[in-house]
Amino acid sequence: KRSSPSQTEFYQAAEEVLESLRPLIEKDSRYLKHKIIERIVEPERQIMFRINWVDDNGEIQVNKGFRIEFNSALGPYKGGIRFHPSVNAGVIKFLGFEQIFKNALTGLQIGGGKGGSDFDPKGKSDNEIMRFCQAFMSELYRHIGPNTDVPAGDIGVGAREIGYMFGMYKKLTNRYEGVLTGKSLLWGGSLGRTQATGYGAVYFAKYMLEARGESLENKRCVVSGSGNVAIYTIEKLYHLNAIPVTCSDSKGMIYDEEGIDLELLKQIKEVKRERLTQYKKYRPNAVYTPIEEYEEGTNAVYNIPCFAAFPSATQNELNLQDAKNLLANGCICVSEGANMPSTPQAVDLFIESKIAYGPGKAANAGGVATSQLEMAQNASMTNWSFEEVETKLEEIMKNIYETTSQTATEFGEPTNLVLGANIAGFRRVADAMIEQGLV
Ligand code: NDP
Numbered sequence: 001k002r003s004s005p006s007q008t009e010f011y012q013a014a015e016e017v018l019e020s021l022r023p024l025i026e027k028d029s030r031y032l033k034h035k036i037i038e039r040i041v042e043p044e045r046q047i048m049f050r051i052n053w054v055d056d057n058g059e060i061q062v063n064k065g066f067r068i069e070f071n072s073a074l075g076p077y078k079g080g081i082r083f084h085p086s087v088n089a090g091v092i093k094f095l096g097f098e099q100i101f102k103n104a105l106t107g108l109q110i111g112g113g114k115g116g117s118d119f120d121p122k123g124k125s126d127n128e129i130m131r132f133c134q135a136f137m138s139e140l141y142r143h144i145g146p147n148t149d150v151p152a153g154d155i156g157v158g159a160r161e162i163g164y165m166f167g168m169y170k171k172l173t174n175r176y177e178g179v180l181t182g183k184s185l186l187w188g189g190s191l192g193r194t195q196a197t198g199y200g201a202v203y204f205a206k207y208m209l210e211a212r213g214e215s216l217e218n219k220r221c222v223v224s225g226s227g228n229v230a231i232y233t234i235e236k237l238y239h240l241n242a243i244p245v246t247c248s249d250s251k252g253m254i255y256d257e258e259g260i261d262l263e264l265l266k267q268i269k270e271v272k273r274e275r276l277t278q279y280k281k282y283r284p285n286a287v288y289t290p291i292e293e294y295e296e297g298t299n300a301v302y303n304i305p306c307f308a309a310f311p312s313a314t315q316n317e318l319n320l321q322d323a324k325n326l327l328a329n330g331c332i333c334v335s336e337g338a339n340m341p342s343t344p345q346a347v348d349l350f351i352e353s354k355i356a357y358g359p360g361k362a363a364n365a366g367g368v369a370t371s372q373l374e375m376a377q378n379a380s381m382t383n384w385s386f387e388e389v390e391t392k393l394e395e396i397m398k399n400i401y402e403t404t405s406q407t408a409t410e411f412g413e414p415t416n417l418v419l420g421a422n423i424a425g426f427r428r429v430a431d432a433m434i435e436q437g438l439v
Contacts, residue, residue, distance in 0.1 A: 009094035009315060013340060014041055016347070017101065020422035023411045034438075036430045043096065045069040047143055048089065051117060053135040056125055064088075065136055067115035068096035069149055073432035074104055076147055077113030078181075078368060080154030083132075083161070085120040092116055094315070095154075098339055099368070101425030102361040105400050106369040113149055115140070121156045133164035141169045146177045146378070152371045153182040155314065158228060159189070178378030181371035190374035192389035193367075197337060198232025198312070199390070200366015200397050201358070205308055205335035206240065207401035208356035208417075214332070216242040222306040223260075224248045224299065225313030226269050226276055229337040229364070233310045234260055246301050248313060249276045253300050256286040298322055305329035312337035320345035327353055336360035347418060354415045362404050362421040369396045 018037065025031050049065040066089060069077040079099040082092070092114050100112030119132055144151060153162055162182045169179055183189035192199075202216070209215055219242050223230050226247040234244040243259045254260070254276055261283055268278050280288045294300040302309060302322035309331055311318050315338065323346035326334070333356040336342065340360055342350070350357040370393055377383055407427075408420030 006088070007090035007093060009340070010090050010097060012344060013094040013097050016344060016418065017097070017422045017426065020419045021426055023419075024423050024427065030434060031430055034430075034434050036433060039433065040071065040100070040426070040429065041097070043068050043070045043093065044072060046089070046093075047140075049139040051119070051132070051135045051139070053128075053131045055128055061132075063117050063119045063132070065115075065117045065139060066092040067140060067143055067149070067151070068092050068113060069143070070096040070112040070114070071100045071429060071433075072111035073429050073436060075109035075111045076145075077149040078103055078110040078152070078371065079112060079114040080116075080152045080367075081157045081161075081165075082114075082116035082154040083119045083121050083156035084116070085118055087116040087118045091315075095339055098361050100429055101422060102365045103368055104425040104428040105362055105403060105421060106365050106372065106396055107399060107403075108369060108372045108396075110368065110372050113151070114154075115151055116154065116157075119156075121161075126160075129161065130164045133161050134168040137165045137168035138172065140165075141172045144169075144179055146179050146375070150178065150371070150375060151180055152368070153228070155227065158182070159184050159194070178375050181374040183374070188374075188378055190370060190377055190389060191384065191386040192393060193370045193374055194228065195232040195235065195390075196370035196393055197229045197364050197367030198234070199236040200369070200393060201229070201233055201310055201312070201335045201337040201363045202236035202240065203366065203394050203397035204358045204363040204401055205310070205333050205356070207398055208335070208358055209308075209333055211401075211405065212356060214356075216240045216308060219243065219307035220245055220305065221308045221310060222246045222301050222304050223310045223312055223337075224253075224301045224317060224341070225311075225338065226254075226265060227313070229367075230310075230312040231262070231265060231269065233312050233337050234262055234265070237310075238262060242308070244310075245306070246304055247276065248299075248301050250291075250313075252276060252288055252290040254279050254286050254288055255304055256283060258285065298325065302326050303329075306331050308333035308335065310335055310337055311341035313341065314338055315340045316343050318342045318346050320349060322346060323349045327355070332356060334358065335363045337364050339364065351416050351418060356415075357417060358401075359418045359421055361425065362400050362417060365400055366393050366397055369393065 096114035404420035
């Protein structure tokens with residue numbers, strides 16, 4: 001039921017999930033009887049607020065703030081905060097909706113939520129970032145808490161922004177507690193959280209491929225994006241002896257035939273916070289293609305021949321033509337680090353062609369799973385080693401792969417992990433909702 005306009009991404013995400021659920025609903029009448037579909041598409045709570053702050057020129061700036069607390073059947077709301085000019089209520093709603101099923105798939109006790117602002121961090125000074133984060137938290141603090149709602153990072157929000165938001169939360173509440181994840185290692189963060197989403201997406205590909213008697217070893221891979229997820233996808237690909245040859249940002253893409261220079265990429269993106277154009281300065285053999293030169297209607301990343309693709313930038317960055325290009329060039333595996341990066345038509349083609357396709361809500365769940373490990377460490381006042389966290393992460397990704405694949409098999413489409421992920425995630429949340437009554 002399309003009752004309100006401007007929720008394009010939410011309708012896209014909801015339609016995909018609801019389509020997948022048909023065989024489950026036909027098999028088990030409890031979900032209709034308890035009106036779970038009608039209930040699960042309505043957020044439990046949506047918060048929209050004004051953020052006032054002052055820029056370095058002394059001018060007042062006004063932004064929109066959002067937090068959606070979508071479903072708490074399995075635990076406190078959990079999901080990232082995104083700072084990007086494209087953020088609106090519909091985008092946050094789609095991300096929050098996906099988060100419900102993703103969090104359920106991890107097998108952990110976390111509900112679904114998401115938040116953000118249309119604030120654009122690009123070109124802002126460190127002081128402006130701090131003032132904005134403080135202004136954002138001056139409203140958000142009253143809605144969150146370690147047992148209520150525990151936000152994390154997402155596009156435009158990393159350890160620096162989490163630090164400023166945590167500082168403000170602590171000042172306003174006088175409480176030092178695990179209310180945010182993705183914190184600095186100096187004061188409550190978990191080893192391995194920074195790496196978790198990217199590493200997890202590669203583990204997911206590894207398990208999809210293993211089931212087909214294949215591996216990533218010595219295989220050329222394309223990666224989109226050059227942020228947190230992309231960087232640690234590239235790192236884990238190297239650990240598994242694969243060869244990641246691309247990365248990108250919103251202005252263009254790098255193709256480095258010999259393999260992306262990971263240390264250089266980290267320097268540019270994590271330390272200097274510069275644009276990808278800088279990469280070519282140090283690696284003259286690499287090719288930089290600005291988006292104006294992409295073949296019309298395509299993303300140039302997916303025009304590079306590869307064995308496996310790791311979309312790690314943003315929603316709807318891979319369309320039907322990109323999917324066709326990937327398949328024509330021999331790609332047999334797509335593991336989504338980003339949320340909903342493939343358009344519905346691209347997803348249909350991947351499913352039809354029976355390649356190893358891992359949808360975001362399964363393949364990128366390693367980030368939120370490790371956030372839950374951070375919550376567990378905070379609550380028990382302990383710190384686990386990197387190895388301990390990474391071992392747990394790999395185990396969780398293996399379990400998610402097995403759950404989605406077994407569920408897909410149960411419903412007669414063994415290679416359709418979209419079906420498997422949606423049904424498995426939904427079933428866990430829906431059963432909890434039924435047991436908890438009409439609340
Ligand atoms: P970052 O902000 O660290 O990086 C985002 C990257 O994507 C940048 O390279 C950015 O380029 C690019 N990008 C963003 N918007 C666009 C756009 N409209 N067009 C083209 N490129 C774009 O974010 P993350 O790496 O954390 O997030 C990437 C994706 O992964 C998102 O979909 C996020 O929701 C998802 N995700 C992240 C998790 C995490 O733990 N961080 C967990 C699960 C999913 P530029 O710098 O030019 O903007």
